[in-house]
Amino acid sequence: MKQIAVLGLGVVGRGVADLFRENAATVAARCGEEVVLKYALDIRDMPDSPYANLLVRSIDPILADPEVSVVAEVMGGLHPAYEYTRACLDAGKSVVTSNKELVATYGVELLALAREKGVYYLFEASTGGAIPVIAPIVRDLAANEVTGISGILNGTTNYILTRMFRAGASFEAALTEAQQKGYAERNPAADIEGIDACRKICILSASATGILPDPARVHTEGITAIRQKDVRIAEKNGYTLKLLGKMEKKPWGTFVLVSPFFVKRTDPLSSVEDVFNGIKVSCNYAGEVMFYGRGAGSHPTASAVAADIVSVVRGDAKRQTWTLGEEDYPTDFRLYRTRHYLALSGVEQNAVTVIWEDAEILGSDGEELAVLTPEISEQELEDSLARLSSLGARLQSHIRVSVE
Amino acid sequence: MKQIAVLGLGVVGRGVADLFRENAATVAARCGEEVVLKYALDIRDMPDSPYANLLVRSIDPILADPEVSVVAEVMGGLHPAYEYTRACLDAGKSVVTSNKELVATYGVELLALAREKGVYYLFEASTGGAIPVIAPIVRDLAANEVTGISGILNGTTNYILTRMFRAGASFEAALTEAQQKGYAERNPAADIEGIDACRKICILSASATGILPDPARVHTEGITAIRQKDVRIAEKNGYTLKLLGKMEKKPWGTFVLVSPFFVKRTDPLSSVEDVFNGIKVSCNYAGEVMFYGRGAGSHPTASAVAADIVSVVRGDAKRQTWTLGEEDYPTDFRLYRTRHYLALSGVEQNAVTVIWEDAEILGSDGEELAVLTPEISEQELEDSLARLSSLGARLQSHIRVSVE
Numbered sequence: 001m002k003q004i005a006v007l008g009l010g011v012v013g014r015g016v017a018d019l020f021r022e023n024a025a026t027v028a029a030r031c032g033e034e035v036v037l038k039y040a041l042d043i044r045d046m047p048d049s050p051y052a053n054l055l056v057r058s059i060d061p062i063l064a065d066p067e068v069s070v071v072a073e074v075m076g077g078l079h080p081a082y083e084y085t086r087a088c089l090d091a092g093k094s095v096v097t098s099n100k101e102l103v104a105t106y107g108v109e110l111l112a113l114a115r116e117k118g119v120y121y122l123f124e125a126s127t128g129g130a131i132p133v134i135a136p137i138v139r140d141l142a143a144n145e146v147t148g149i150s151g152i153l154n155g156t157t158n159y160i161l162t163r164m165f166r167a168g169a170s171f172e173a174a175l176t177e178a179q180q181k182g183y184a185e186r187n188p189a190a191d192i193e194g195i196d197a198c199r200k201i202c203i204l205s206a207s208a209t210g211i212l213p214d215p216a217r218v219h220t221e222g223i224t225a226i227r228q229k230d231v232r233i234a235e236k237n238g239y240t241l242k243l244l245g246k247m248e249k250k251p252w253g254t255f256v257l258v259s260p261f262f263v264k265r266t267d268p269l270s271s272v273e274d275v276f277n278g279i280k281v282s283c284n285y286a287g288e289v290m291f292y293g294r295g296a297g298s299h300p301t302a303s304a305v306a307a308d309i310v311s312v313v314r315g316d317a318k319r320q321t322w323t324l325g326e327e328d329y330p331t332d333f334r335l336y337r338t339r340h341y342l343a344l345s346g347v348e349q350n351a352v353t354v355i356w357e358d359a360e361i362l363g364s365d366g367e368e369l370a371v372l373t374p375e376i377s378e379q380e381l382e383d384s385l386a387r388l389s390s391l392g393a394r395l396q397s398h399i400r401v402s403v404e
Numbered sequence: 405m406k407q408i409a410v411l412g413l414g415v416v417g418r419g420v421a422d423l424f425r426e427n428a429a430t431v432a433a434r435c436g437e438e439v440v441l442k443y444a445l446d447i448r449d450m451p452d453s454p455y456a457n458l459l460v461r462s463i464d465p466i467l468a469d470p471e472v473s474v475v476a477e478v479m480g481g482l483h484p485a486y487e488y489t490r491a492c493l494d495a496g497k498s499v500v501t502s503n504k505e506l507v508a509t510y511g512v513e514l515l516a517l518a519r520e521k522g523v524y525y526l527f528e529a530s531t532g533g534a535i536p537v538i539a540p541i542v543r544d545l546a547a548n549e550v551t552g553i554s555g556i557l558n559g560t561t562n563y564i565l566t567r568m569f570r571a572g573a574s575f576e577a578a579l580t581e582a583q584q585k586g587y588a589e590r591n592p593a594a595d596i597e598g599i600d601a602c603r604k605i606c607i608l609s610a611s612a613t614g615i616l617p618d619p620a621r622v623h624t625e626g627i628t629a630i631r632q633k634d635v636r637i638a639e640k641n642g643y644t645l646k647l648l649g650k651m652e653k654k655p656w657g658t659f660v661l662v663s664p665f666f667v668k669r670t671d672p673l674s675s676v677e678d679v680f681n682g683i684k685v686s687c688n689y690a691g692e693v694m695f696y697g698r699g700a701g702s703h704p705t706a707s708a709v710a711a712d713i714v715s716v717v718r719g720d721a722k723r724q725t726w727t728l729g730e731e732d733y734p735t736d737f738r739l740y741r742t743r744h745y746l747a748l749s750g751v752e753q754n755a756v757t758v759i760w761e762d763a764e765i766l767g768s769d770g771e772e773l774a775v776l777t778p779e780i781s782e783q784e785l786e787d788s789l790a791r792l793s794s795l796g797a798r799l800q801s802h803i804r805v806s807v808e
Contacts, residue, residue: 019689023547030546124544130690132536132544139543139720140528140536142434143427143710268696271675285423286534286697286707292672293693303690306547316543316720 002031002313005039005062007084008075009051012098012125013040015302016072017051027306031313038068041084059084063091070312072305073097074125082106089113089121094317096308098125098301104199104215107206108322120317122308127153127200128277130300131293132307137207137281138318144283146208149247150402153200155275155295156184156191157223157243161260162273164231165240171226183275193222194243194258201245204279205256206322208247213325219257219333226260230343230397233370234262237362240270244402253331261402262341262372269402282404334379339401342385343368347393355384368396375403406435406717409443409466411488412479413455416502416529417444419706420476421455431710435717442472445488463488467495474716476709477501478529486510493517493525498721500712502529502705508603508619511610512726524721526712531557531604532681534704535697536711541611541685542722548687550612553651554806557604559679559699560588560595561627561647565664566677568635569644575630587679597626598647598662605649608683609660610726612651617729623661623737630664634747634801637774638666641766644674648806657735665806666745666776673806686808738783743805746789747772751797759788772800779807 004020006013020027020037028034039062040054049055059080062068071088073095075081081102088095089110097103103110103123114121124134128151137146152158156178163174175192178184190196198220206212223243234241239262248255263270268290272278277295282288294300311317344352345368352359352371362370373381385395408424410417424431424441432438443466444458453459463484466472475492477499479485485506492499493514501507507514507527518525528538532555541550556562560582567578579596582588594600602624610616627647638645643666652659667674672694676682681699686692698704715721748756749772756763756775766774777785789799 015689019547023549023689026549027547130687131693132540135544136536136540139715140539140711141707142714143423143431144707145427145430266677268675268680271672273670276672283534283707285419285427285703285710287701287704288697289535290696291694292696294691297691299689300691303545303548303687306689307544310546311543314722316722318718318720 001034001036002069003036003038003067004070004072004309005041005068006037006072006074007041007059008073009040009042009046009049009055010074011298012074012301012305015298016074016305018299019302019306027310031310033313035309035313038065059087063087068093070094070096070309072309073099074305075099076101078102078105085110086113089117089119092117092119094120094122094312096122096125096305096312098305100126100196100199100203104202107203108212108324111320111322115319115321120312120319122312122317123203124308125301125304127203128279128291129293129295129297130303131277131279131291131295133204133279133291134207135307135318136291137204138320141281141283141286141289144285146281146283147249148282149201149204149208149279150269150404151201151204151245151279152242152269152272152277153197153245153279153295154191154243155277156188158272158277159183159275160192161223161241161243164226164228165235168228170228171224192224194220197243197245197258201247201256201258204245205247207320208281210322211325211329212322213256213330218330219259221259223260225397226399227397230399233362238265239263240265241399242269253335254329255333255336256330257333257336259400261400263402267402267404335377337375337377339375339403340373340381341399341401342371342373342395343397344371344388344393345396347388347391351388351391351393355387372401405438405440406473407440407442407471408474408476408713409445409472410441410476410478411445411463412477413444413446413450413453413459414478415702416478416705416709419702420478420709422703423706423710431714435714437717439713439717442469463491467491472497474498474500474713476713477503478709479503480505482506482509489514490517493521493523496521496523498524498526498716500526500529500709500716502709504530504600504603504607508606511607512616512728515724515726519723519725524716524723526715526721527607528712529705529708531607532683532695533697533699533701534707535681535683535695535699537608537683537695538611539711539722540695541608542724545685545687545690545693548689550685550687551653552686553605553608553612553683554673554808555605555608555649555683556646556673556676556681557601557649557683557699558595558647559681560592562676562681563587563679564596565627565645565647568630568632569639572632574632575628596628598624601647601649601662605651605660605662608649609651611724612685614726615729615733616726617660617734622734623663625663627664629801630803631801634803637766642669643667644669645803646673657739658733659737659740660734661737661740663804665804667806671806671808739781741779741781743779743807744777744785745803745805746775746777746799747801748775748792748797749800751792751795755792755795755797759791776805
């Protein structure tokens with residue numbers, strides 16, 4: 001019998017506790033032994049919780065108990081999750097987590113500590129919720145060069161964008177609806193500004209390449225500026241709108257970014273709707289592989305946490321080694337190349353086609369000219385927008401176009 | 405350094421050889437040691453092959469060479485693949501394969517032999533081509549009860565159906581086109597009759613439950629009877645048409661079948677087009693998870709073969725144990741319940757609604773009445789069709805409807 005502890009009995013922690021109770025027989029069959037939850041750390045009183053008898057208010061009894069071999073850190077936030085994780089690893093316990101902020105910030109150090117101690121630090125649940133994606137990248141695509149990752153990594157923003165498409169809602173109305181349904185937090189900044197997606201693409205990128213990008217150096221744009229008008233133009237032209245986290249390896253550099261994108265209807269990511277997540281991984285042998293499922297929620301996230309626990313118990317977990325990206329990693333964003341949707345007012349079509357001969361003019365509503373640029377670098381975009389501005393053009397909207 | 409052999413230097417074998425040459429550095433980094441192809445077994449002369457110097461015409465030198473620890477069987481067919489696989493396992497060598505016919509037929513026995521010998525028998529490449537799906541089911545979804553699998557498992561038929569939708573082609577014209585493009589074989593029976601998909605759903609089902617259904621007891625229908633008219637009716641009513649392999653665990657039994665299905669446009673499987681495969685796995689905690697990618701081809705299949713080889717070399721492979729389904733497994737197909745699309749001639753609408761009060765009448769073109777039945781058992785369907793026949797109705801088309 002293996003005994004485990006869960007740090008944090010919130011939404012995810014409760015799901016983990018439920019799973020090891022409800023699926024106990026399945027887990028025992030798959031592991032060859034029972035896996036039992038012994039402690040649940042939480043500072044809140046939970047007299048009505050079915051796990052009240054497991055509650056402890058301090059990490060100490062968990063650290064001191066040699067019978068606990070795996071700890072699930074599902075508290076979220078950097079502190080005290082960081083200190084607790086270090087303490088558990090130091091005590092020779094494997095740690096599995098759903099904490100993307102911690103992994104994206106301290107992943108290099110915590111992985112090194114786990115290796116030093118001969119235990120595991122695993123984080124399948126940190127990215128893509130229920131979706132097996134980190135383990136498949138690390139294990140099942142290991143014989144490939146991963147040349148790109150493109151993912152819908154945040155369910156809240158995907159729900160908002162889906163409502164803007166399907167129900168014609170404004171960004172504000174869709175956000176309010178997401179909050180009412182419990183999909184968005186009262187302070188939704190981490191989601192709608194792209195911060196959550198940024199952490200996740202950093203984790204995926206590191207899992208594919210071994211190099212963790214510094215999230216602070218990743219170009220990150222959210223979805224707050226997207227207008228209903230942009231949604232309609234995308235739709236009319238065979239695109240949908242998605243917030244994507246991307247890693248692209250090109251001959252001129254490796255790029256990591258988070259930005260809203262026009263996504264072609266023929267791209268499998270375009271049919272990932274509502275709160276679902278989808279992650280497309282491009283490989284030199286496997287080609288494009290996509291993983292799809294629930295990106296959040298108590299039971300889905302618990303499934304991924306439990307997968308890591310099971311792999312530790314069975315002894316088939318895979319230990320990653322990461323290094324931290326240097327100052328030139330990811331490559332300077334000004335060299336990133338893609339197409340761009342621009343909505344411009346105060347300018348004639350020929351001013352645009354003078355700059356980009358092969359620009360695709362999507363149309364004009366009398367006020368704004370909608371344009372798709374050819375594939376250009378961010379530097380070229382900036383320079384050209386300055387030129388257009390000097391001609392009196394005003395940029396009303398700008399969204400990148402996914403060009404795979 | 406680990407040395408490997410490949411049995412069969414056809415399309416897949418050549419891809420495997422290419423991968424271990426082209427991605428040698430990646431593989432070495434991921435495995436912690438080099439993995440080198442030492443032998444390629446093929447009875448054909450291949451003087452122009454870059455692997456001509458590795459060619460052997462007999463399995464004996466491979467069996468006799470203690471340096472070869474992993475063998476990739478990518479010959480296809482039952483014989484001599486079965487004998488070679490047994491001989492390799494007996495000689496203490498792990499075997500990885502893309503041979504779905506062999507796995508679906510002798511999987512139970514070969515897995516037991518591998519376990520007895522302390523080696524591995526792995527077959528990620530047998531199902532879903534490049535898509536990591538067997539390993540994710542066995543490892544990453546291990547803490548879940550898998551309650552269902554629904555998959556587009558055959559690229560040839562999916563290409564044909566996509567062309568029937570997109571280009572308005574007849575079945576025959578789409579098949580000819582698939583043959584011209586090299587997607588369908590000259591004798592396409594195994595694909596278009598659903599036999600290939602049947603083998604694959606048996607393998608997936610066994611990977612999820614531990615019980616291998618006897619393919620001969622799996623209800624298997626192909627796509628040869630699908631008419632352009634059916635395609636248009638599906639499209640008009642918000643469905644697409646897919647050949648699905650399904651495993652469904654219900655309180656009244658476990659069902660395994662292969663059949664064309666009407667698939668709702670909102671189902672993520674509906675956007676799996678052309679030669680791509682998609683496999684949806686329903687789990688009691690993870691919810692619905694879908695895996696998508698290239699289901700065939702030299703390099704994609706090689707990616708999956710190589711993933712298994714890498715896992716053996718790294719020592720994190722997972723050994724499955726299967727038993728063979730008894731006579732009542734899968735459950736008697738007459739108890740399977742779903743909705744059905746029927747095209748009936750020689751009958752009035754009220755004769756249909758007398759039988760199924762809540763049948764959905766899709767319309768009539770003057771000759772045929774198109775109907776969606778409520779969810780009924782196959783037995784009820786058979787009985788009702790007999791009643792309709794006695795009233796003079798003739799069944800022009802019958803396609804199941806996926807009801808998740």
